[in-house]
Every structure is written in structure tokens, then in C-alpha cells.
Amino acid sequence: GESVGLHLPTLxxxxxxxSIINCAYSNSASDYFIWYKQESGKGPQFIIDIRSNMxxxxxxxxxxxxxxxxxxxxxxxxxxxxxxxxxxxxxxxEVTDSWGKFQFGAGTQVVVTP
Amino acid sequence: xxxxxxNPRYLITVTGKKLTVTCSQNMNxxxxxxxxxxxxxxxxxxxxxxxxxxxxxxxxxxGYKVSRKEKRNFPxxxxxxxxxxxxxxxxxxxxxxxxxxxxxxxxxxxxx
Numbered sequence: 001g002e003s004v005g006l007h008l009p010t011l012x013x014x015x016x017x018x019s020i021i022n023c024a025y026s027n028s029a030s031d032y033f034i035w036y037k038q039e040s041g042k043g044p045q046f047i048i049d050i051r052s053n054m055x056x057x058x059x060x061x062x063x064x065x066x067x068x069x070x071x072x073x074x075x076x077x078x079x080x081x082x083x084x085x086x087x088x089x090x091x092x093x094e095v096t097d098s099w100g101k102f103q104f105g106a107g108t109q110v111v112v113t114p
Numbered sequence: 115x116x117x118x119x120x121n122p123r124y125l126i127t128v129t130g131k132k133l134t135v136t137c138s139q140n141m142n143x144x145x146x147x148x149x150x151x152x153x154x155x156x157x158x159x160x161x162x163x164x165x166x167x168x169x170x171x172x173x174x175x176x177g178y179k180v181s182r183k184e185k186r187n188f189p190x191x192x193x194x195x196x197x198x199x200x201x202x203x204x205x206x207x208x209x210x211x212x213x214x215x216x217x218x219x220x221x222x223x224x225x226x
Contacts, residue, residue: 034213043118043204043217044157089156099211100145100164101172104157 010109013084019077021108023090026071030092035064035075038087038107047075047088077110085112116141120205120218127195127225135190135221137205144210146188147172148180150201151220157204163188164210195225 013019025033032051036044048059050066050073057064063076073090087107093099118139127133139146147162149172159172163182177199179191188207192199202222208215 032213034215041219043206043219044215045217046214049213091157093213100147100162100170102147102159102215103173104149104159106154106156 009106010111012111012113013080014113015080015082017080019075019080019084019110021075021077021088021090021110023073023075023105024071025073025090025092027092027094027103028068028071029094031094032092033064033066033073034091034093034102035062036089036091036104037084038089040086044089080110080112082112082114085110116216118205118207118216118218120203120221122221123219124222125224127223129196129225130194133192133195133223135192135203135205135223137188137190137218138186139188139205139207139216140186141207141216142185143207143216144185145212145215146182146205146207147215148178148188148190149204149206150174150199151204152201160190160203195223197225199223200225 034049035047038044050057050064055066061078065074087109089104089107091102091104093102121136144165148160149157151157158174160178161180163169205218206215
């Protein structure tokens with residue numbers, strides 16, 4: 001079946017640098033994509049989403065880029081802070097066919113070093 | 115405070131002994147969903163519900179049951195748990211069509 005995957009399982013970033021987390025997807029019919037952050041011992045927390053008719057969306061210190069040509073999604077975190085250390089997941093949903101059914105990637109562990 | 119509450123947080127049980135993990139949300143969300151999280155596999159959807167009395171299978175529904183008799187509650191039932199159901203379980207809720215799902219704190223289940 002369709003899957004959502006991540007390029008790197010672990011990303012080490014120096015405090016203050018920018019982080020880029022990548023995600024590849026294979027379902028060309030996906031309507032929107034979501035990024036979640038999961039801190040140790042907690043449930044995932046919504047960060048930002050992007051619809052398939054957009055190629056960029058910005059939030060507070062985060063930017064999501066969508067490249068539908070190569071089916072690639074990325075999350076950029078500006079000026080990474082220790083509190084950004086977590087596992088980051090991308091998820092996708094195909095609204096027209098099965099809203100409510102979500103596919104998650106395996107996750108990327110981001111480690112922020114001083 | 116808006117939240118999704120799961121109980122119990124930790125559970126160790128024996129193979130074949132029926133158990134229920136409860137999930138409750140106080141945000142009046144129509145949509146609720148259960149996931150299991152295993153190392154290297156991310157979150158996999160078990161079941162979801164679009165509203166009261168409406169439930170659908172996710173990607174890994176085998177061995178699980180759910181019910182949605184009330185809008186706020188969405189219990190996950192394991193009629194005959196097996197060791198391969200040892201996992202970390204999350205319940206989530208949102209408005210239908212919404213992208214921001216709220217997750218519970220998780221339930222760590224061990225089946226021996």
C-alpha cells in the first residue's frame with residue numbers, strides 16, 4: 001500500500017542552527033500533510049499542516065515545504081532550541097477518498113546539542 | 115483544559131485476558147482514533163470514528179474492537195490479547211475535516 005517515510009532516523013543539530021527534517025510520500029492523491037512533534041513520554045503534538053495545493057507554509061519558527069513533483073515534504077525549524085529535541089512525524093491524509101484515515105511516517109529523532 | 119485522557123497509562127496483562135483501554139475527550143470533537151506505536155514503525159491507525167455509532171477500520175484493526183456510544187468516549191477493546199499486541203497506544207481526537215488532532219498521553223500495554 002501507500003506509505004509515508006522519512007529519510008533520516010536521527011538528526012543532530014547544534015543549538016541556534018536551522019533544522020531540516022525530510023519526508024517522502026508515495027500517495028499522489030494525498031490532500032494534506034501534517035507535522036507532529038513527540039517529546040519523550042508524551043503524545044504527538046500538532047505543529048503545522050499544508051494542503052496539497054500549496055508549496056510552502058510558515059508558522060512560528062517553522063516552515064513546511066511541499067514538492068509534489070518529487071513527492072517530498074520537509075519541515076524547517078529556525079534557530080533550533082533545546083526544547084525542539086523530540087521525534088518528528090509527518091502524516092498524510094487523502095480527504096476525497098477516506099478522510100479520517102491517516103498514514104504516519106516512522107519519525108525522525110532530533111537531538112539538539114549545546 | 116482541553117485534553118484527551120487515556121486510562122490506564124500502564125498495563126501488564128496475560129495472554130487471553132480481555133481488557134479495555136478508555137479514551138475520553140472534552141473538546142466536543144466528532145472524530146476520534148486509536149493508534150499503536152512500535153519502534154521503527156511510527157504510528158499505525160487501528161480504528162477511527164467519525165461520530166457516534168460510526169466506526170471504521172484503520173490499517174491494523176485485527177485483534178481490536180472499538181465502540182462509540184457517546185461522543186466523548188472511544189474505548190479500545192482487546193478481547194483476547196496476544197504478545198504481539200504489546201505496544202504503546204494513543205488515542206486522538208479532532209473535528210471532522212480538521213488537521214489538528216489532539217493526542218492522549220499514551221497507554222503502555224505489555225501482554226505476557
